[in-house]
Amino acid sequence: MSEWKELLMLDHETHEKVFDAGEKAFAASKPDRTMVKELLRYFVEYLDGCHNKKEEDHLFPLLEERGIPSRGGPLAVMLAEHASSKELLAKLRTLGGAYGSGDDGVLDELRGVYGEYVALLKQHFWKENDILYPMAEQALSLADGEKVVEGIRATEIAISPDAHARYYKLADELMRWGEVKDLCYNLDYEVLGAILNTLPLELSFVDANDTVRYFSHENHPKIFPRSRGAIGMQVQNCHPQKSVHLVNEILADFKAGKRDVAEFWLDAGDKKVHIRYWPVRGTHGEYLGCLETVQDIAAIQKLEGQKRL
Ligand SMILES: [Fe+2]
Numbered sequence: 001m002s003e004w005k006e007l008l009m010l011d012h013e014t015h016e017k018v019f020d021a022g023e024k025a026f027a028a029s030k031p032d033r034t035m036v037k038e039l040l041r042y043f044v045e046y047l048d049g050c051h052n053k054k055e056e057d058h059l060f061p062l063l064e065e066r067g068i069p070s071r072g073g074p075l076a077v078m079l080a081e082h083a084s085s086k087e088l089l090a091k092l093r094t095l096g097g098a099y100g101s102g103d104d105g106v107l108d109e110l111r112g113v114y115g116e117y118v119a120l121l122k123q124h125f126w127k128e129n130d131i132l133y134p135m136a137e138q139a140l141s142l143a144d145g146e147k148v149v150e151g152i153r154a155t156e157i158a159i160s161p162d163a164h165a166r167y168y169k170l171a172d173e174l175m176r177w178g179e180v181k182d183l184c185y186n187l188d189y190e191v192l193g194a195i196l197n198t199l200p201l202e203l204s205f206v207d208a209n210d211t212v213r214y215f216s217h218e219n220h221p222k223i224f225p226r227s228r229g230a231i232g233m234q235v236q237n238c239h240p241q242k243s244v245h246l247v248n249e250i251l252a253d254f255k256a257g258k259r260d261v262a263e264f265w266l267d268a269g270d271k272k273v274h275i276r277y278w279p280v281r282g283t284h285g286e287y288l289g290c291l292e293t294v295q296d297i298a299a300i301q302k303l304e305g306q307k308r309l
């Protein structure tokens, strides 16, 4: 595929993901005002102010030079749709501005115009991807194609040297808007580490490649003392040779999603040591590694009756 086509189609794909993010935001009874503002900023500054400009300044004129008429043909349709989308965007800006200032009365109209804007551009991108661009690939020489790529880059750089990266980052933020980050994002590492060291059980963590990455209670008395030298070692090298096959079996089960815990218990003096292994999974269920918890449960086993606050 020509590079210019790839670049413009990637823009389309990104715009469409942003459309979906906007649809999700507008489905809420009170869409996030900052999200709406940022969404419209993306359309004004990038979709209209940069993407459409790349086509209008660098692709369409060259196609006209190569014999695709700008009147009455596909170029005329594309230009007319750019103009219609600009008009809808102007309405969106007015309504969005009012909504941003706290006027909830415009919300229904804002939703309606957003729907029109998205519907118009979705079919516009489809026409470009499937009709105009393939036609243009036929009409343009290799050198022409390179000129379009240069024009695309120049249009972005004219906004700012990092415009492309900035607007793709904004698109990404819009797609992830409202995603709930785990509460630990608000904690310092120091606090998080101290919390883990306060747990009444010892933790060790090996990552998805079976490499030891972490253990808790480093400067506390431990049931199973460990030194920093273990960090970076393969977990198979931290266990007696005779139990390695069992370790591998457990890890394989965790990776395959076949098991949710493996547990062992043993006596050590007056302690009853409960050792458990847990697969650690990410938000999408992907295997991140294995957590070992070691706990003396002797005192817990002796509990009887109740003691309440
Ligand atoms: Fe276009």
Ligand SMILES: [Fe+2]
Pocket: 008, 012, 051, 052, 055, 125, 128
């Ligand atoms: Fe386009």
